[in-house]
Amino acid sequence: MEVVKLYWNLHYGNKGQVFSLDAVIAIFLVMVVLISAFFMVNKENEENYELLQQFNLASDLFTVLDVNGKLDSLNKNSIKTSVENILPKNFDYSFRLECENKIIESNRSVSSTLVKGERIVVTNNLDLCIVRYGVWPK
Amino acid sequence: MAKIKGMFLTLGFFIVVMIFLGFALIISNSFKTSRERVSDYIVFEKVKVLDESTQEGFRNIFDSVSGITIVKGSTVSFTEELPNSNDVHFKNNLTNYNGFINSSYNININTSLSENLALWIRPHDIKYYHVDFGDDIIRVQPRTLNFNKYKVDIITDKVLDGTSCSGISSGKLDVTAKGAGGTSCSSSSIARFRLYDNADVLLVYVNVSNDVLTIDSEIKINVTTNIVSLNDLGKEVDIKTDDTGLIINFSEYGFFKKSAIRVV
Numbered sequence: 473m474e475v476v477k478l479y480w481n482l483h484y485g486n487k488g489q490v491f492s493l494d495a496v497i498a499i500f501l502v503m504v505v506l507i508s509a510f511f512m513v514n515k516e517n518e519e520n521y522e523l524l525q526q527f528n529l530a531s532d533l534f535t536v537l538d539v540n541g542k543l544d545s546l547n548k549n550s551i552k553t554s555v556e557n558i559l560p561k562n563f564d565y566s567f568r569l570e571c572e573n574k575i576i577e578s579n580r581s582v583s584s585t586l587v588k589g590e591r592i593v594v595t596n597n598l599d600l601c602i603v604r605y606g607v608w609p610k
Numbered sequence: 611m612a613k614i615k616g617m618f619l620t621l622g623f624f625i626v627v628m629i630f631l632g633f634a635l636i637i638s639n640s641f642k643t644s645r646e647r648v649s650d651y652i653v654f655e656k657v658k659v660l661d662e663s664t665q666e667g668f669r670n671i672f673d674s675v676s677g678i679t680i681v682k683g684s685t686v687s688f689t690e691e692l693p694n695s696n697d698v699h700f701k702n703n704l705t706n707y708n709g710f711i712n713s714s715y716n717i718n719i720n721t722s723l724s725e726n727l728a729l730w731i732r733p734h735d736i737k738y739y740h741v742d743f744g745d746d747i748i749r750v751q752p753r754t755l756n757f758n759k760y761k762v763d764i765i766t767d768k769v770l771d772g773t774s775c776s777g778i779s780s781g782k783l784d785v786t787a788k789g790a791g792g793t794s795c796s797s798s799s800i801a802r803f804r805l806y807d808n809a810d811v812l813l814v815y816v817n818v819s820n821d822v823l824t825i826d827s828e829i830k831i832n833v834t835t836n837i838v839s840l841n842d843l844g845k846e847v848d849i850k851t852d853d854t855g856l857i858i859n860f861s862e863y864g865f866f867k868k869s870a871i872r873v874v
Contacts, residue, residue, distance in 0.1 A: 494622070498622075498626060501626065502629070505629070505630060505633050506633075509633050509636070509637050512637055512641075513637060513640050513641075516640070516641050516644055516645075517644060520644055520645065520647075520648040523648055523652070524648060524651065524652070527652055527655060528655070531655065531659050535659070535662075535663075538663065538666065539666065572710065587652060589655075589656060589659060590656070590659070590660065591659050591660065591662075591663035592660065592663040592664050592666075592667050592711060593663065593667065594666070594667035594668075594670040594671060594707065595670075596670070596674070598670070598671065598674060598675070598703060600667075600706070600707060600710040602714055
């Protein structure tokens, strides 16, 4: 027993081991906290970037359609085809075109989308409309 | 000694707990700030899209109804009939458009734009306008002379002859006129110009005084006003309305914007 005590240098108690163990646990805990923090911050940023991406994608999509006169027909199927030709396949969409005398709506309601955009549209026949839209991942 | 060690241990735990709390606070704040920034960005972008689309709509109305064709480059050209018979149609469409936007958003298009339909060549600060849109006078008024000369091209259905073009004094004005049956005449480097038909009836009067160009037509003509060889001011040439063309007021987000509308 004396030999073992001497071997472990426990003549003055086991303070060194406790402090070492304490340091290792502390480092471990700090690492856990740091990793969790980075993970959570990244996750939050990812969600935000997704929202921004969806918003920008939808805005760009309907700007392109408007500027190229693809909304001028005021025809639901024609607009849907134009949207589907541009929008990446892994995204779904909805829109509602509210004109003075006519409302055109895609199958899904715009209110179900998380981030909505809207723009004013004047067609080549000078119909005045507001298009509300949104896109989201399928 | 044992008491001191215990105190150090307690202090150690306290510091570790504080670090945890600190991290938790940082993460919590980061969440909040990040979400707020994203919301702010989306609101900014929404207003920007509405601003741009309102201007795009104005351009569509202008292109369809104003009867004015604009070509821009180092020389800027405005072509229209004088007097411009589209005045009432344009004014009505602009008023209707403003009412439509107003019914949904706090966005106002200054409908008084259509009174003289002033168009500014920026950044050169040259104003092309009508004394009264629909009337028979066009003026071009530069703040400074930052172009080479004016060139006015007139097309009329009257017959012209060898004495139709009458240019007076020397100046920075060139005029060409085309009449019925392939008749034409021209004058260059003048300051004042009169166009007569073959029966000596005055058709058009063009004058440059203090660098201001005035075109006054007695009959219906097609006129192209060229502002030739604009100085290179290092910026792209834009044609815009007055600076009060568009007013956006989203007080709920603290936005207020008064700006010109880019026409070309």
